[in-house]
Amino acid sequence: xFQQIWTTIKHKSELWSRKxxxxxxxxxxMMVQGDFTVFSVKHALTAAEVGATAGVGVxxxxxxxxxxxxxxxxxxxxxxxxxADLVTHPTHFGEHYTEALVTGMGAMMLSVIFSYLKR
Numbered sequence: 688x689f690q691q692i693w694t695t696i697k698h699k700s701e702l703w704s705r706k707x708x709x710x711x712x713x714x715x716x717m718m719v720q721g722d723f724t725v726f727s728v729k730h731a732l733t734a735a736e737v738g739a740t741a742g743v744g745v746x747x748x749x750x751x752x753x754x755x756x757x758x759x760x761x762x763x764x765x766x767x768x769x770x771a772d773l774v775t776h777p778t779h780f781g782e783h784y785t786e787a788l789v790t791g792m793g794a795m796m797l798s799v800i801f802s803y804l805k806r
Contacts, residue, residue: 702749703742706794709801710768711738713793717786718779733776740771741794757802765795 715734719726744767745760754760769791778786 699746699749703746705801706745706764706767706798707735707738707742709738709764709794709797710741710771710790711735713768713790713797714738714772717790717793720780737768737771737775737790740775741768744771757799761795761798761802764798765791767791768794 711734714737715726715730718730718733741764745754745764748754748763748767752759752763754763769787772790773784773787778784780786
């Protein structure tokens with residue numbers, strides 16, 4: 688019983704850290720529009736907030752949906768990152784949803800890339 692609980696906690700922690708990383712990288716890149724010469728601590732903290740929110744969202748989703756397929760997990764990651772970005776901070780370009788949409792797509796691509804690199 689304890690071993691099963693510990694395994695679940697370990698798996699969910701690893702899932703959260705992967706999704707945090709994907710969301711953070713995507714959000715940080717989109718906020719500065721690829722120009723890391725203007726990257727600041729404020730950008731890093733905002734990206735961390737989006738990453739933490741998205742990580743929690745994906746972990747919660749994983750309790751209700753079977754996410755063992757890398758593409759289903761990538762799609763879920765993209766949607767959750769988009770929503771986290773949308774509610775966390777205002778856009779830096781385009782319409783009010785543009786940056787969130789692009790950030791979600793970036794996280795989705797990173798999720799697929801990282802799933803192939805993990806092997």
